[in-house]
Amino acid sequence: MSEDHHHLRVVSPIEARVTALEELLVEKGYLSHSDIDDFVQRYEHDLGPLNGAKVVARAWTDPAFKERLLANGTAAIAELGFGGPEGDHMIVVESTDEVHHVVVCTLCSCYPWPVLGLPPEWYKSAPYRSRVVREPRAVLTEMGCEVPEDVRIEVWDSSAEARYLVLPPRPAGADGFTEDDLAALVTRDHMIGVAR
Amino acid sequence: MDSVHDLGGREGFGPIVGQHAPLFDDEWERRAMGVTMVSFRFGHNNGGTFRHSIERMDAAQYLTTRYHEHWFTGTATRLIEAGFLELGELEARAGGSVPMSRPVVAEPGEQPPPMTAEVSVGDRVRVRSWHPRGHTRCPGYVRGKNGTVVRLDPPSSLPDLEAHTDERRQEPQACVRFEAADLWGTGEGAAVHVDLWVSYLEPGDA
Secondary structure, eight states: OOSGGGSOOOOOHHHHHHHHHHHHHHHTTSOOHHHHHHHHHIIIIISSHHHHHHHHHHHHHOHHHHHHHHHOHHHHHHHTTOOOTTOSSEEEEEOOSSEEEEEEOSSSOOOOHHHHOSOOGGGGSHHHHHHTTTOHHHHHHHTTOOOOTTSEEEEEEOOSSOEEEEEOOOOTTOTTOOHHHHHTTOOHHHHHTSOO | OOOTTOOTTOOOOOSOOOTTOOSOSSHHHHHHHHHHHHHGGGSSOOHHHHHHHHHTSOHHHHHTSOHHHHHHHHHHHHHHHTTSSOHHHHHHHHTSOOOOOOOOOOOTTOSOOOOSSOOOTTOEEEEOOOOOSSOOOOOGGGTTOEEEEEEEEEEEEOHHHHTTOSOOOEEEEEEEEEOHHHHHSSSSOOEEEEEEEGGGEEEOOO
16 A cells, blocks of 8 residues: 555546446445446456467467358357457458458447457547548557558448457567467457557 | 547547557446446346447547546446436536536438348448448448458347347358458548448449
């Protein structure tokens, strides 16, 4: 613990509003604080991009799995034990030497929770949502993702029920790597398509 | 509704920021997310009503607040509309005003009529130039534009109805590929795929 408790702490209006709503709902008996703790815990810590990384690493090491993954993402991902809300209809798109895929939700924040967890703030922000459908190469460059000029970019706006996961190309120079070694190379940004 | 939530292709928002920021900057964001998701158990909300409650936010507030403030505002608005609590008690407890989303203005029945033609992979389709006052999942930047169906997804409940009535219409969604030149005239040349309930579509130009 720090010594923060010795200092005055200003409560922002939004903080006061959220606390008020939670307290009133608890007092009225509609939910408990622990219901919220449990939910946040599950979505912040139990789900996350480590799940998606396992899917990618399996696809890199098992050609039959990769084939199933691209044909029916939901079923193949379920083989690894992942599924549930915001992952009921998974589409996996494969980036290669010819094409680079990138995913967005221009209308809100649709995102494949079972394999990537909760979306980061930038994914839900106006700059990313407005620009990536119109100038994806500029956005990717700005985010540090250099896509070679001869690689085509394709954008997927998750505006309905399907949720998208990008299968990045297997990195060169990882020949002796185990599935676990490979999974450790895969980040959330690879699977959204803003890293390569 | 044509509100500011429909961001695809809009200009003036500047660079992507916070690329390496944590999932939550503040504890209130965790609580807002948790209250929103847990309150779905009450049965007063579905995906359509919830998304529409956010779309009904004041436009300037939407663009100047963090994402979980959208969730809080939509959630509080829906809970008050459904009678779980009153705005007065929320404001009294919060110690000040609590901005709500604006009221629903759409009348039930403003939803698009079902598409009469069958849609198949490979078909050329055009997105209806449709501007409902209520909820829709048809992004503005593809309306009136021609594209090609590349995938058909299984039927699911049309959100335009779900948000405003008890009626349900199960419809397939078409993943439609739009060429950049058709969307923006010129530009980088990246194709964009958008998933559209078939009611949003009409036969397109070859």
